[in-house]
Amino acid sequence: MISRLLATSSFTATLASALPGLVHAPHSSALLARSSCSGNTASTRSQWCDYSIDTDYTTEPVDTGVTREYWLELTDVTVSPDGVSRSAMAVNGSIPGPTIFADWGDTVVVHVTNSLSTSLNGTSIHWHGIRQNYTNQNDGVASITQCPLVVGESTTYTWKATQYGSSWYHSHFSLQAWEGVFGGIIINGPSTANYDEDLGMLFLNDWDHQTVDELYSSAETSGPPTLANGLINGTNVYGEDGDSSQTGTRLAVSFTSGTSYRMRLVNAAVDTHWRFSIDNHTMTVMAADLVPIVPYETTVITIGMGQRYDIVVTADQADVADNFWMRAIPQSACSDNDSTENIKGIVYYGDSPGTPSTTGYDFKDACDDETANITPYISKTVSSAQWNDLETASVSRNSAGLFKWYLNSTTMLVDWAKPTLEMVTDNITEYESDDAIIELNEANQWVYMVVQTTLQVPHPIHLHGHDFFILAQGSGTYDSSTVTLETDNPPRRDTAMLPSQGYLVMAWETDNPGVWLMHCHIGWHTSEGFALQFIERKSEIASIVSTSTLEDICTKWEEFQGDYSIEQEDSGV
Incomplete structure (x- = not known):
């Protein structure tokens, strides 16, 4: 069918x-x-x-x-x-x-x-x-x-x-x-x-009046640029409220009293960590990324780049007001945005939206995670690891004066015209150090990985091809003798925060043959090389690949890149 x-x-x-x-x-x-x-x-x-x-x-x-x-x-x-x-x-x-x-x-x-x-x-x-x-x-x-x-x-x-x-x-x-x-x-x-x-997707984006391609040179030379604005599902105003020069339109969502609504939050920002809330309303959180969790209630939810939360909001505030602010607030602890208090939509009861006069919830400005609240509904236990890899994130300027991120002392620099999957199917066994490859050749074994940083910058770490278990997450330097790992039904998801000056301990099973990327989901950092890749169960990969499709796309790309003299200016991913 x-x-x-x-x-x-x-x-x-x-x-x-x-x-x-x-x-x-x-x-x-x-x-x-x-x-x-x-x-x-x-x-x-x-x-x-x-x-x-x-x-x-x-x-x-x-x-x-x-x-x-x-x-x-x-x-x-x-x-x-x-x-x-x-x-x-x-x-x-x-x-x-x-x-x-x-x-x-x-x-x-x-x-x-x-x-x-x-x-x-x-x-x-x-x-x-x-x-x-x-x-x-x-x-x-x-x-x-x-x-x-x-x-x-x-x-x-x-x-x-x-x-x-x-x-x-x-x-x-x-x-x-x-x-x-x-x-x-x-x-x-x-x-x-x-x-x-079900109201469907609700995207939170940062936004600027220059394109990110135009801003990338600034990100490389001076660090992350301050963006002008943010959008809720592709729309917002620009300028101060009450100013005749204000432009744009706010998202307006109609609520019927007594009805409960599912919303699917996505942080699709290039470099903004959000706090999301709806004034006077309580959210029931029931999924983190694509993992169903034991529901919990909150008034403000923190969401890092690439993360998703499914929430339920009950329309039970019609006796308080007709209009309420829906707020997406950039966290200044890690996000630079000129519109810190005016990235808002409107939730309204009645026939049409008006301008709310409601007050937002109190919260601590921070770029943390919801980890302490997350209990997967399907319980799983993590077994002993067969690998124990420690990766350190750092940043420095290269010889050209450009910022490049390092993970395990390597800045990823892969070639558009030479994908790792093609190297595997061609049985290439020698890789360049800046391919940032780790091989995991045993099937159905546990991998433990610690990512840590001494820098005052948190990072959303995203792993492809797997959900991973969050065994520990905290400030300071990871010390296996003092940090207790949570192995009995720990939170699992595909994107989690590496805390500022802290560590993230991850675990997953080698149950999915392929070449899988792991990277920071801050757009600037991905392009600046904050990534590595895993070749998992290499001997099984060729049998699940259509080499003709792979080669056809690559042949056309090589001709296209040569004809138009296109230069690769970033990490390749």
């Missing part, structure tokens, strides 16, 4: 008028589930067809026999999401791009066409958090699993929705993800909390 779909979330569908110059492709805003699926109602969200929230998808695979097929086209656009016009890149004409929907157990096929015209860009699309079990070639990382896709060409990614919940896709070529090449992924399935309506 093949279902051909192009859809967006309810939030995104309301934004067409807020993005001048963008043409939205036809879509349905419905959250689409298989007609044969039953049991998942507003009061029984823990049920899903023949399965439930108690089903462990890591040991009991789900297969619907359904294929969901999508077409995405990348184009250059002119946008004014906060009322100030600038160039950008879009997916199917919108920022954020269309949301991809699937059901738990579906196969997802996405055809991507590179129609970028003005900047001679290659591209690749990464499906953030999707495990890609035995589908490593579809991870979509330039220089790692493929060569960049050239302008005028298309490629197809195929992967299985083995997990369920909320995630996003984004370009993994240069800084394109923060030029607008991103969108949501919703995989329908059970949840640990009940709710009435």
Whole structure:
């Protein structure tokens, strides 16, 4: 059975008028589930067809026999999401791009066409958090699993929705993800909390009136630039409230009293750590990344770059006011933004939104994590490790005076035209030190990895191809003799914060053959080389790769790069 779909979330569908110059492709805003699926109602969200929230998808695979097929086209656009016009890149004409929907157990096929015209860009699309079990070639990382896709060409990614919940896709070529090449992924399935309506994706982005490509030279020479603004699902105002020169439009979300709403938060920023809240309302958090968790309540949630949280908010404040601020607050401890207090949307009761007069919750400005609150619903225990690797993050200037990040004393510098996956299939066994490769050749063994830094900068660490267990996370230098590792059902996710002047202890199993990237999800830092890669179960990789597809994309890229004299100016990923 093949279902051909192009859809967006309810939030995104309301934004067409807020993005001048963008043409939205036809879509349905419905959250689409298989007609044969039953049991998942507003009061029984823990049920899903023949399965439930108690089903462990890591040991009991789900297969619907359904294929969901999508077409995405990348184009250059002119946008004014906060009322100030600038160039950008879009997916199917919108920022954020269309949301991809699937059901738990579906196969997802996405055809991507590179129609970028003005900047001679290659591209690749990464499906953030999707495990890609035995589908490593579809991870979509330039220089790692493929060569960049050239302008005028298309490629197809195929992967299985083995997990369920909320995630996003984004370009993994240069800084394109923060030029607008991103969108949501919703995989329908059970949840640990009940709710009435699903409002879909809610993206939090930082934004500037210069492009990130224009700002990159400043990031390399002077450190992270201060950005001008932020967006909530692709829109916001620019300028002071009450000032006649203020431009743009705020996101407005209608609440019906007594109704509970699911929202799927994504931090899609290049370099902003957010605190998110809705004045007077309490959030029930039920998933972290694509991992269902034991629900907990909070009024303010902290979210690092690349992280996702599924929350439920009940509309129970109509007797207090008609309008409430929805706030995305940059944390000044690690994020520089000129609009620290005016990145806001409006939640309203009634027929139309007004200007709220509500007051935000108190919080401590910090770039920490929700780790202490996270208990995975499906309990797992971490066994003894077979490896014990210690990686240190640092930064310095190279001979050209440019900032470069080092991980394990290496700045990653991989070649667009020579992806690691192709080296593996060509049976190349010698790698350059700046490929930053660690080989993990034993199957189904535990890996422990400690990443630490002495610098006063926190980092969101993202691992491809796996969820990892957070065994420890704290300030100071990691000392195995004094730090107690949490191995009994520790938090697990695909992105977690390395604290400022601190350490992050991670663990995962070698259960997925492939070449997998691990990197800081601050866009500047990825481009400046804060990354390494794992070749996992090398002897099994060639058998799961289509070498003809790999070679075809690379041949076209080499010709394209040569014809247009395109120079690689960043890490390659």
